[in-house]
Amino acid sequence: xxxxxxxxxxxxxxxxxxxxxxxxxxxxxxxxxxxxxxxxxxxxxxxxxxxxxxxxxxxxxxxxxxxxxxxxxxxxxxxxxxxxxxxxxxxxxxxxxxxxxxxxxxxxxxxxxxxxxxxxxxxxxxxxxxxxxxxxxxxxxxxx
Numbered sequence: 852x853x854x855x856x857x858x859x860x861x862x863x864x865x866x867x868x869x870x871x872x873x874x875x876x877x878x879x880x881x882x883x884x885x886x887x888x889x890x891x892x893x894x895x896x897x898x899x900x901x902x903x904x905x906x907x908x909x910x911x912x913x914x915x916x917x918x919x920x921x922x923x924x925x926x927x928x929x930x931x932x933x934x935x936x937x938x939x940x941x942x943x944x945x946x947x948x949x950x951x952x953x954x955x956x957x958x959x960x961x962x963x964x965x966x967x968x969x970x971x972x973x974x975x976x977x978x979x980x981x982x983x984x985x986x987x988x989x990x991x992x993x994x995x
Contacts, residue, residue: 875946878902878969882977882992889960893940893992902951904941906959912936924962935959941967941979956981 879902881894890910895902912920912935920935944954949970956967956979965981972978977992 874949875902875951877971878944878946878951878977881907881995883995884990884992886990891936892995895941899943901943901945901954902941903939903943905939906936909936922959924959926962941969944969 876897878895879897881892882904884891884893891906892908893904894907895904897903909920914920922930922933922935922938925931925933938957938959940957940959942955942957944951944967951969952967954967955964957964958981965983968980968982970978972991975994977994978989979992980987980989
């Protein structure tokens with residue numbers, strides 16, 4: 852009887868760990884992001900101990916001269932030649948209690964980086980909140 856109870860406890864503990872992992876992995880996938888008329892697709896993937904969001908498609912990804920847009924406003928000069936459709940915009944977010952946080956969001960239109968907090972509003976809508984002190988801005992992305 853003791854062995855059966857011990858076995859059930861072990862199974863329960865293992866399944867709880869995998870449930871927490873699968874809840875955290877819910878963010879993995881591709882999202883349509885529209886901000887101020889600019890459309891892009893952002894792909895979230897597991898990266899190191901957290902998650903990362905990288906632009907994988909950008910509508911109107913060319914400059915008026917036909918050249919590919921790059922990350923020209925990045926404060927890191929080494930990253931200014933990264934194509935605009937390959938920019939990592941969310942990095943090092945970790946999952947806790949339904950929220951991905953403790954990471955950064957990069958705004959390639961200004962070259963600035965902010966703290967970020969991400970959560971699902973519903974099964975297909977991601978609320979992405981960039982924060983600077985008491986100020987914040989929310990945008991909503993749709994899972995594809």
